[in-house]
Amino acid sequence: MPAVVRVIDLVKNYYLQSDTVRALRGVNLEVAEGDFVALMGPSGSGKSTLLNVLGCLDRPTSGEYYLGEENVARMTDDQLSEIRSRYLGFIFQSYNLLPQYTVVENIEIPLLYQGCKLTEETRQWCISLAELVGLGHRLDHRPLQLSGGQQQRVAIARSLVNRPQVILADEPTGNLDSKTSDEIMMMLTRLNAEGKTIIMVTHENDIAEWARRVIRMRDGQIESDIRNKRPRGFGDSVPELPLDNLTPTSPVNVPNSYSPG
Amino acid sequence: MLSYWLEIVLAIGFVTALIIPVAISDKGRRSFVLAVRSLWLHKLRAFLSVMGIIIGTGAVIALMAFGEGSMQDALDDIKRMGATNIIIRSVKPPDDGSTAKRSFVAIYGLTRHDYERIATLQQSGTITRMVPMRVFPAEIRRLEKLHNGRIVGTTPEYADVNQLELAAGRFLTDEDCLEMRNVVVLGAAVARDLFPFSDPLSPENRGTIRLGQYFYTVIGVLRDRMPTGGTGGSQAAEDYNHDVYIPLETTRARFGRTVFIRQSGSRMGEQVEFSQITLTVSDIDKVRPTGEVIREILRQHPRQDWAVTVPLDRLEEAERTKKRFQMLLVLIASISLVVGGIGIMNIMLATVTERTREIGIRRALGAKRRDITMQFLIEAVVQTSLGGILGAVVGLSITFLVPWLASLLGETLPAKVHVPSIFLSLAVSVTVGVLFGWYPARRASLLDPIEALRHE
Structure with missing residues (x-):
């Protein structure tokens, strides 16, 4: 089983005026392709820092981080941007859509920074993603005209547009009521069932129940790493990892056929 | 006359050199549209912040036209008398x-x-x-x-x-x-x-x-x-x-x-x-010495019953006046454009702070520093360019309206549109956008994406 994310002895220190905050104190982690990981832990445990490093938003103080085959721990800012735009998808707690753009335009943004030409084809792809998350009838709406759940679904569509290797979700349901949360988690589960690797930070146990694997952190280190026998979304039949129809994730942004289940 | 055309060609060249890459490339056109849309979100603010540019360019074009008009009058007069x-x-x-x-x-x-x-x-x-x-x-x-x-x-x-x-x-x-x-x-x-x-x-x-x-x-x-x-x-x-x-x-x-x-x-x-x-x-170079010789000859008259006029003197005086006037205009223009530029810079800095989160989002989604710099720079330049164009329209309307109003009151106020001044002030507005937009844009690009994302 190939590891899409491999972290070796990861240390991250923050230097504030006089003292040093040791946010990560030697984390070792491997995430297999197609896995669904929930990162848990009290605030200050380093889970967000870890997610930032995994998301290539931050560079570790020391240690190695392999994303696929590439060691991204020592990359430059521009290279990290490149990695983010090609291989990663982000879902945030507060959705983080751009208010001046429509739904489709929001979904398009990552493509813009891949330096690819926006054509009718890419637009169709974005529309199909909007339809996938059930917003086919809201293509020209602005984020402020949508409910929180709908906004988060736009964000999910946006995180898929570049066919990422890993989707990183930072408390994706933090701002949502429980019913909408379940909808969003259902959607993530479905994506995972199709082979998407998801790493999600949460502090709610019932959200973590949806994941296949729950990692608890404390004081910058992994405290426990438990396989969830029965993730909620899959009902009684939890499919095996990895899935057969897993297509290798390529930087090519426009898929020939992307058929949601 | 040569410098007149040269100025036009240079100014047009400069403006097209800036516009063409934006206009022909897909990305450029998109950036332009997005910049206009971001500005449109705060129409009044964008308008007020380019007011300095509008007034600056408008004033330069209008004053230039009036200066040119009256100067042309004086020069025509002198030329009618003959420069040699x-x-x-x-x-x-x-x-x-x-x-x-x-x-x-x-x-x-x-x-x-x-x-x-x-x-x-x-x-x-x-x-x-x-x-x-x-x-x-x-x-x-x-x-x-x-x-x-x-x-x-x-x-x-x-x-x-x-x-x-x-x-x-x-x-x-x-x-x-x-x-x-x-x-x-x-x-x-x-x-x-x-x-x-x-x-x-x-x-x-x-x-x-x-x-x-x-x-x-x-x-x-x-x-x-x-x-x-x-x-x-x-x-x-x-x-x-x-x-x-x-x-x-x-x-x-x-x-x-x-x-x-x-x-x-x-x-x-x-x-x-x-x-x-x-x-x-x-020979035009001999005009003034000859004038001196003639004065010398005529000084033998017992009384001052003669006068020697050398139109060339006045021509040169007029041209000196014109140069001084133009220098003054350049000064006014640069002051107002610097003021306008500071206005732009001020508003851009505010915008960057206000849109820190947007910057964070864009960075997280793969935007490089360069992309962020370009985005804000283009926004600034679009703003100042539109300001410059608006200013040119204002200046030209003044050029045509004021003499018309003056003629209603029975006054003549000669105005002659000085074409290079239009292109020059447009070019300068664009430059102001680049110069004063650069620092805020740079600052935007240097924001830490994590910090920026956390920004409320």
Whole structure:
């Protein structure tokens, strides 16, 4: 089983005026392709820092981080941007859509920074993603005209547009009521069932129940790493990892056929 | 003239060099559209922040047009007098009160003797042409009609020196002068007045003009001519349209040395041999030294009864004034554009703070620092460019509206659009956008994506 994310002895220190905050104190982690990981832990445990490093938003103080085959721990800012735009998808707690753009335009943004030409084809792809998350009838709406759940679904569509290797979700349901949360988690589960690797930070146990694997952190280190026998979304039949129809994730942004289940 | 076109070409080149990459590349066009949309979110704010640019460009274009207009007027005036000409005039000296002997006939001015002395300069080749003339007010009569104008006794070259244009017929010729013919060329106003219904040149009108005791035949009519402005104070404004021209020799033969001028009841005799001598100098560089030589010659007159005018002096003075005026404008422009630029910078910095989160989102989704810099830079440049265009529109409207309003009030305010100033101020607005947008854009790009994402 190939590891899409491999972290070796990861240390991250923050230097504030006089003292040093040791946010990560030697984390070792491997995430297999197609896995669904929930990162848990009290605030200050380093889970967000870890997610930032995994998301290539931050560079570790020391240690190695392999994303696929590439060691991204020592990359430059521009290279990290490149990695983010090609291989990663982000879902945030507060959705983080751009208010001046429509739904489709929001979904398009990552493509813009891949330096690819926006054509009718890419637009169709974005529309199909909007339809996938059930917003086919809201293509020209602005984020402020949508409910929180709908906004988060736009964000999910946006995180898929570049066919990422890993989707990183930072408390994706933090701002949502429980019913909408379940909808969003259902959607993530479905994506995972199709082979998407998801790493999600949460502090709610019932959200973590949806994941296949729950990692608890404390004081910058992994405290426990438990396989969830029965993730909620899959009902009684939890499919095996990895899935057969897993297509290798390529930087090519426009898929020939992307058929949601 | 060359620099005028050069400026236009440079300015257009500069603007297109900035616009073309934006216009042709897909990404550029998209960035432009997105920038316009971001600005549109805060229409009033964007408008107010480019106000400085609008006023700056508008003011420069309008002031430039008015400056150009009035300067053009002055320059045209001087050019009409001829830049290589030197004009020597007889000036009636003030009555000498101490002698208490007021002569009935005033004798003054340039004499044949002066003329000959100056003519010696002609041998050296410096002076290519000398046009003496004698001017005095007179009644010009035809049948029962009367026109109060001036008689100008002169030589054929006069037409060239003063750039007279004929509407019909011909000007004086050497034969006219040698034979002292009784022929006359009419100014436009005179011709209109005296020949309201018939052609002055037709054979039945031969010899119908009476000047003094004699009858004259019209040989030519001049085209309407703009009066020269009374530049410099020493020379009164001249309206050539009320002049009639007869050969110099004829003047001497028919009117004698002394002419009597009736003026508000009194009669004044004047004995002036030449009212004016107009010299044309071969080379523009020799104009001023020649003027000095002539002054030297004329200083031998016992009284200051002459004046030497060198139009070139005034031309250069006018051009210096123009340069100074333009410098002043450039100063005003740069001040207002710097002020405008600071306005832009201020608002861009505020925008960057306000949109920190957006920057974080974009960075997380793969935007490089360069992308962020470009985004904000393009926004600033779009803003200032639109401001510049708006300013140009404002400036041009002022250029056309104010003279129109002035004409309603019976004033003339010459305005001539100075084309390079438009392109120049547009180019400058774009540059201001780049210069003052750069720092905020750079600051935006240096934000830490994590910090930026956390920003509320």
